[in-house]
Amino acid sequence: KAYLNGASLKMLSSLRHAARSATVLARGPGRMMTTSFDAEFGSKVFTGAVADKYLKQQGESAAILEDHTWTTTKADKVAAAILAWGKDHNATVYTHWFQPMGANSVRPGMTGTVANYAFTFGADGKPLYKFTADELLKGET
Numbered sequence: 001k002a003y004l005n006g007a008s009l010k011m012l013s014s015l016r017h018a019a020r021s022a023t024v025l026a027r028g029p030g031r032m033m034t035t036s037f038d039a040e041f042g043s044k045v046f047t048g049a050v051a052d053k054y055l056k057q058q059g060e061s062a063a064i065l066e067d068h069t070w071t072t073t074k075a076d077k078v079a080a081a082i083l084a085w086g087k088d089h090n091a092t093v094y095t096h097w098f099q100p101m102g103a104n105s106v107r108p109g110m111t112g113t114v115a116n117y118a119f120t121f122g123a124d125g126k127p128l129y130k131f132t133a134d135e136l137l138k139g140e141t
Contacts, residue, residue, distance in 0.1 A: 048062060076133040086118060086131070093115050095116075097113050098114075
């Protein structure tokens with residue numbers, strides 16, 4: 001049986017209250033927006049209805065993500081949808097998160113990350129966004 005002391009109960013109560021009515025910062029300094037935790041949770045994840053909205057622009061639906069063969073047959077469309085989604089959320093970088101090949105026996109649980117820009121600058125100084133299937137499916141660096 002687990003027991004909580006008074007301080008732990010107070011902290012748990014505070015966390016529950018925060019989860020019910022979280023205050024989330026909106027875009028831009030000094031602008032705040034109050035929203036419920038349930039409405040905000042998971043809204044920045046490319047899956048389900050979110051993925052479906054952007055994949056439809058590529059002539060697909062989120063159902064293709066259920067079948068692992070999308071990585072060989074539709075990766076270019078998924079990458080284009082992710083790029084559009086990222087741009088709509090003001091993303092400028094993406095992270096390649098991986099487990100080094102030698103980590104399973106030498107360093108179990110170790111992971112690595114590489115942050116890459118999702119754009120370069122054109123001759124006119126404006127950003128040119130690019131995110132390809134190769135970048136989406138990149139293996140260990």
